[in-house]
Amino acid sequence: MTAPIIRRLADLRNLTARWRAEGARIGVVPTMGALHVGHLSLVEAAKTGADRVIVTIFVNPKQFNNPDDLANYPRTEESDAAKLAPFAVDAIYVPDPDQVYPDGFATTVSVSGVSEGLCGAHRPGHFDGVATVVTKLLLQTQADRAYFGEKDFQQLMVVRRLVSDLDIPVEIVGCPTVREPDGLALSSRNVRLSDVARSKAPALYASLTEAAGAIADGTPVARALAAARAAVLAGGYSDVEYLELRSSTTLAPLDAPTEPARLLVAAHLDGVRLIDNVALCTI
Numbered sequence: 089m090t091a092p093i094i095r096r097l098a099d100l101r102n103l104t105a106r107w108r109a110e111g112a113r114i115g116v117v118p119t120m121g122a123l124h125v126g127h128l129s130l131v132e133a134a135k136t137g138a139d140r141v142i143v144t145i146f147v148n149p150k151q152f153n154n155p156d157d158l159a160n161y162p163r164t165e166e167s168d169a170a171k172l173a174p175f176a177v178d179a180i181y182v183p184d185p186d187q188v189y190p191d192g193f194a195t196t197v198s199v200s201g202v203s204e205g206l207c208g209a210h211r212p213g214h215f216d217g218v219a220t221v222v223t224k225l226l227l228q229t230q231a232d233r234a235y236f237g238e239k240d241f242q243q244l245m246v247v248r249r250l251v252s253d254l255d256i257p258v259e260i261v262g263c264p265t266v267r268e269p270d271g272l273a274l275s276s277r278n279v280r281l282s283d284v285a286r287s288k289a290p291a292l293y294a295s296l297t298e299a300a301g302a303i304a305d306g307t308p309v310a311r312a313l314a315a316a317r318a319a320v321l322a323g324g325y326s327d328v329e330y331l332e333l334r335s336s337t338t339l340a341p342l343d344a345p346t347e348p349a350r351l352l353v354a355a356h357l358d359g360v361r362l363i364d365n366v367a368l369c370t371i
């Protein structure tokens with residue numbers, strides 16, 4: 089059965105108040121829609137970890153630094169609802185824009201540290217937009233648990249930080265990246281790739297895993313990163329925005345894998361900006 093689509097905060101509050109009175113634990117999966125199997129893996133995790141599940145769909149204008157990116161972002165509410173039907177979620181919250189940003193809205197949640205560098209350096213204002221809307225969605229849904237993908241690893245770190253700093257009573261659950269059989273991380277933006285570009289796209293993940301293996305085997309980090317950058321470009325990407333080794337816990341830049349670490353990358357293919365990251369397997 090298709091879950092009810094809720095567009096007004098007052099209606100959402102009526103539902104969550106009832107669930108809370110029943111003692112139900114609420115899980116939320118925040119999304120921008122154009123749902124794919126990566127999103128659905130978060131929904132599955134939420135169904136296991138909570139008694140009631142809300143999926144939110146809101147294309148948040150405040151996190152788009154590029155107006156074309158916002159204009160081209162896929163909006164597919166009807167098919168999103170159909171994809172959620174087999175999961176029997178309890179509500180789909182698709183807020184009208186004024187329910188998130190009413191007239192006079194003047195607050196920004198800005199997280200320093202983990203939001204700097206990587207995507208933060210290349211998408212000015214992006215993480216302020218993410219932090220602001222995630223704070224609102226967590227407070228609006230009154231969720232006990234919220235599910236985010238590791239594909240957007242820096243975003244996950246920003247969300248963990250803000251929840252801890254602002255004492256929001258919610259547990260943040262990070263979920264592994266779901267990939268196509270050829271390794272490409274599922275992303276709503278993949279649909280914008282031409283067939284030719286799609287065939288080249290796996291070079292990103294292949295280069296990352298190759299570099300991660302080389303670093304684990306003792307190759308100096310700078311050399312492994314340079315080789316990976318060259319491989320991404322040779323694979324057909326037009327430019328590499330960043331390709332860095334960072335701490336998995338603080339996101340601090342690392343010259344060597346002296347603690348749990350991740351390789352993170354952003355690159356352009358066919359005019360589409362793709363991101364990915366992998367954990368380093370070290371002893």
Ligand SMILES: Nc1ncnc2c1ncn2[C@@H]1O[C@H](COP(=O)(O)OP(=O)(O)OP(=O)(O)O)[C@@H](O)[C@H]1O
Pocket residue numbers: 118119120121126127129130235236237238239240263264265266267273274275276277278
């Ligand atoms: N391949 C994936 N595996 C696991 N989680 C994912 C994957 N792709 C997206 N997610 C998660 O789904 C949630 C909603 O993401 P979003 O709606 O931005 O989709 P998206 O595919 O990341 O879109 P895009 O990358 O084009 O912005 C985020 O927590 C994100 O990390």
Ligand SMILES: CC(C)(CO)[C@@H](O)C(=O)[O-]
Pocket residue numbers: 118119120146148151218221222240243
């Ligand atoms: C977390 C999020 C739903 C906030 O708009 C978005 O950044 C996303 O889809 O990853």
Ligand code: BAL
Pocket residue numbers: 151152240243
């Ligand atoms: N997946 C993160 C949302 C964005 O790219 O704006």
